[in-house]
Amino acid sequence: SQLCAPLRDHKGEMLGVIQVLNKKEGKESFNEEDEQFLEALLGQLSILIENTTLYQQIQEGKRRKKKIFPLQSRYNQIVGHSPQMQQVFNMIEKVAPTSVTVLIRGETGTGKEMIARAIHLNSPRKNEPFVKVDCTTLPESLLENELFGHEKGAYTGATSPMPGKLEAAGKGTLFIDEIGEMPLPMQGKLLRIFQDRCYEPLGSTQTKKVEARILAATHRNLEEMVQKGKFRQDLYYRIKVAEIHLPPLRQRGREHILALAYHFLDKYAKKHNRCLEGFSAAAEEALVQYYWPGNVRELENCIESAVIFAEKKKIDFEDLSMPLKEHVHRRKSFEISPEVCKPLEDIEKEYIQKVLEMVGWNKKKAAEILNIGRNTLYRKIEEYQ
Numbered sequence: 411s412q413l414c415a416p417l418r419d420h421k422g423e424m425l426g427v428i429q430v431l432n433k434k435e436g437k438e439s440f441n442e443e444d445e446q447f448l449e450a451l452l453g454q455l456s457i458l459i460e461n462t463t464l465y466q467q468i469q470e471g472k473r474r475k476k477k478i479f480p481l482q483s484r485y486n487q488i489v490g491h492s493p494q495m496q497q498v499f500n501m502i503e504k505v506a507p508t509s510v511t512v513l514i515r516g517e518t519g520t521g522k523e524m525i526a527r528a529i530h531l532n533s534p535r536k537n538e539p540f541v542k543v544d545c546t547t548l549p550e551s552l553l554e555n556e557l558f559g560h561e562k563g564a565y566t567g568a569t570s571p572m573p574g575k576l577e578a579a580g581k582g583t584l585f586i587d588e589i590g591e592m593p594l595p596m597q598g599k600l601l602r603i604f605q606d607r608c609y610e611p612l613g614s615t616q617t618k619k620v621e622a623r624i625l626a627a628t629h630r631n632l633e634e635m636v637q638k639g640k641f642r643q644d645l646y647y648r649i650k651v652a653e654i655h656l657p658p659l660r661q662r663g664r665e666h667i668l669a670l671a672y673h674f675l676d677k678y679a680k681k682h683n684r685c686l687e688g689f690s691a692a693a694e695e696a697l698v699q700y701y702w703p704g705n706v707r708e709l710e711n712c713i714e715s716a717v718i719f720a721e722k723k724k725i726d727f728e729d730l731s732m733p734l735k736e737h738v739h740r741r742k743s744f745e746i747s748p749e750v751c752k753p754l755e756d757i758e759k760e761y762i763q764k765v766l767e768m769v770g771w772n773k774k775k776a777a778e779i780l781n782i783g784r785n786t787l788y789r790k791i792e793e794y795q
Contacts, residue, residue: 412430412431412432413429413430413432413440413445413448414428414429414430415427415448415449416428416452417455417456417459418452418456419456419459419460420456420460425456425459428451428452428455430444460680488521488524488525488528489669489670491666491669492662492663492665492666493663494657494663494666495657495662495666498525498654498655498656498657501654502529502532502654505529505652505654506528506529506532506533507532507533507534508533509623510651510652511604511624511625511626511648511651511652512526512529512625512626512651512652512653512654513589513625513626513627513628513649513650513651513652513653513654514526514625514626514628514653514654514656515628515653515654515655515656516629516656516657516658517656517658517703517705518629518704518705518780518781518782519704519705519706519707519708519780519781520657520658520659520705520706521656521705521706522587522627522629522656523585523587525627526540526583526585526625526627527540527585529583529625530583530585530623530625533583533623535582535583535623538579538581538582538583539580539582539583540583540585541575541578541579541582541583541584541585541622542585542587543556543557543575543584543585543587544587544588544783545586545589545590545591545592546587546588546591546782546783546785546786547783547784547785548785549785550595550596553592553593554596554612555574555612556575557574557575557576557600558574558576558599558609558610558611558612559572559573559574559575559576559577559611559612560572560574560611560612560613560614561611561612561613562613563613564611564612564613564614565612565613568612568613571611573611574611576609576618576622577611577618579622580621580622581621581622582622582623583622583623583624583625584622584623584624584625585624585625585626585627586600586624586625586626586627587627588627588628588629588630588783588786589626589649590628590629590630590632590635590641591628591630591783591785591786594640594641594642597641597642597645598642600645601644601645603620603624604624604648605648607619607620607621624649626649632646633646658702659705659706659709660700660702664698667697667698667702667709668694668697668698670706670709670710671689671694671697671709671713672688672689674709674713674714675688675689675713675717675725678713678717678718679717682714682717682718684717684718684720685723686717686720686723686725687723688724688725689724689725689726690724690725690726690727692726692727693716693724693725693726693729693730696727696730696732697709697730700732703758704779704780704781705781707779707781708732708779708781711731711778711779712730712731712732715729715731716729716730716731719731758790762776762780762787762790762791763794765780773787773788773791
């Protein structure tokens with residue numbers, strides 16, 4: 411005997427069909443109680459699917475009237491299947507099974523941490539911890555403590571021992587985010603980790619072994635920093651054994667940008683209990699043609715804001731809160747226009763200025779939109795004054 415039932419989402423739209431087979435006959439064949447159990451199971455499966463990116467990919471296929479099979483991808487937590495991202499997936503597939511150190515490079519907001527997690531989850535260490543250290547949020551003294559931990563009495567206020575992130579990572583993965591922001595003295599201490607695979611917690615003489623795999627990420631031009639003496643050359647060669655370059659959002663193509671936009675629309679419409687049907691043609695065109703200097707993080711913030719304030723069934727151009735919306739036009743024209751042929755540093759300065767003005771110089775909010783640490787923002791403000 412067999413039981414078949416439709417699997418539907420919260421809107422009542424068909425997601426698929428569940429078929430359950432039973433080879434036994436007679437009294438052991440399916441009964442009414444089994445039907446009730448399957449009905450309850452379908453509700454749970456629907457909730458499960460809607461809380462993964464599989465649901466957004468299924469919806470994307472419906473919008474494009476194209477069959478998409480999201481489960482065939484091992485990286486279904488990452489939205490988008492553009493050729494540029496397929497190259498990234500190919501690199502993940504090659505480095506994930508190894509223990510090699512990987513340097514993930516890309517502009518701020520491109521999703522470097524998600525790539526690091528994808529490497530971890532597709533590695534033999536997937537059942538071990540994934541531990542992150544963010545070099546932009548802590549001064550040097552606290553960064554050392556965060557990484558290595560301390561013993562009781564190591565400094566004033568150290569009333570009990572505390573394990574560092576290296577110890578917490580165990581045999582798993584330690585992800586060092588924005589390694590280009592790490593102070594030079596700390597870089598020398600990190601170099602020992604790569605060379606000797608050991609360290610001592612603050613206030614301790616006991617040497618501990620490092621068993622974790624190390625991944626690092628940066629948006630910085632490390633080669634230039636090495637030349638200027640701001641990043642150690644020996645550490646540079648240690649961390650760039652394998653490199654993955656994440657393309658900025660503006661280079662990933664129309665379908666990728668819209669796939670992300672609809673993913674965030676579904677996510678935040680559900681979170682804020684809004685019933686929206688999508689984007690108007692003008693809004694879609696604006697999303698595709700905008701330069702997105704803040705990349706995926708900026709797009710996510712823009713869509714969440716639009717979801718909250720949209721007054722129609724579809725999000726329109728006027729609902730999109732982009733700081734430079736008045737300059738939305740074709741990226742091709744933007745990239746070759748003489749007015750914007752200027753050093754990247756000048757463009758970054760202008761953009762940071764615009765964001766700060768938009769949020770009334772609220773540096774915490776500006777740092778969140780720019781997806782950088784407040785220490786990094788303060789440093790950039792000082793540099794550009």
